[in-house]
Amino acid sequence: EVQLVESGGGLVQPGGSLRLSCAASGFTFSSYWMHWVRQAPGKGLVWVSRINSDGSSTSYADSVKGRFTISRDNAKNTLYLQMNSLRAEDTAVYYCARGRSGGDWGQGTLVTVSS
Amino acid sequence: QSALTQPASVSGSPGQSITISCTGTSSDVGGYNYVSWYQQHPGKAPKLMIYDVSKRPSGVSNRFSGSKSGNTASLTISGLQAEDEADYYCSSYTSSSTYVFGTGTKVTVL
Numbered sequence: 245e246v247q248l249v250e251s252g253g254g255l256v257q258p259g260g261s262l263r264l265s266c267a268a269s270g271f272t273f274s275s276y277w278m279h280w281v282r283q284a285p286g287k288g289l290v291w292v293s294r295i296n297s298d299g300s301s302t303s304y305a306d307s308v309k310g311r312f313t314i315s316r317d318n319a320k321n322t323l324y325l326q327m328n329s330l331r332a333e334d335t336a337v338y339y340c341a342r343g344r345s346g347g348d349w350g351q352g353t354l355v356t357v358s359s
Numbered sequence: 360q361s362a363l364t365q366p367a368s369v370s371g372s373p374g375q376s377i378t379i380s381c382t383g384t385s386s387d388v389g390g391y392n393y394v395s396w397y398q399q400h401p402g403k404a405p406k407l408m409i410y411d412v413s414k415r416p417s418g419v420s421n422r423f424s425g426s427k428s429g430n431t432a433s434l435t436i437s438g439l440q441a442e443d444e445a446d447y448y449c450s451s452y453t454s455s456s457t458y459v460f461g462t463g464t465k466v467t468v469l
Binding site for chain 1: 360362393395397399404405406407410411416446448450455456457458459460461462463
């Protein structure tokens with residue numbers, strides 16, 4: 245069974261940093277692209293970033309480019325999102341999703357940016 | 360990276376068919392056959408319903424179907440059931456090697 249478990253969310257002040265993790269199991273992690281997608285409270289889904297299977301290629305939404313970094317450790321079956329210079333508008337539930345089309349999703353982790 | 364345009368809400372009676380549209384541009388929906396559709400129930404993670412415009416993942420009911428014409432993709436739900444009441448989002452790959460989601464559509468079963 246495919247499992248994706250996000251962690252690392254919490255309350256952080258504006259300008260602060262946070263690193264999210266997504267632990268993967270039940271499939272060959274190193275064979276799949278992975279995405280981060282976020283959803284602000286009561287709002288729609290917003291694509292954040294993606295990484296290819298070996299980590300050599302990444303892309304980002306304009307709203308996070310230069311502030312967020314996606315990475316992966318295929319030996320640890322874990323996806324990461326390093327978030328720096330956080331803003332109030334980054335407040336959201338962050339989901340990781342498996343595969344080019346996002347065939348499986350985690351339960352999400354809440355990031356709250358507030359003073 | 361403007362969001363793809365979806366109707367805010369669509370409703371139908373049980374057993375009816377409804378269609379949700381997803382309008383983009385030639386740089387996203389119209390340019391690639393990489394359109395996906397997701398269903399999201401309140402408080403839950405999204406679930407993939409359609410990928411690559413019209414392909415259904417294993418386990419998804421054949422009442423769900425997808426299509427595309429020009430810059431507009433569509434999701435059709437036939438034989439509407441109470442459990443189909445949820446939010447639906449489209450997404451597309453873009454010419455910038457990024458992805459973009461639609462604005463979301465709330466489906467109500469009357």
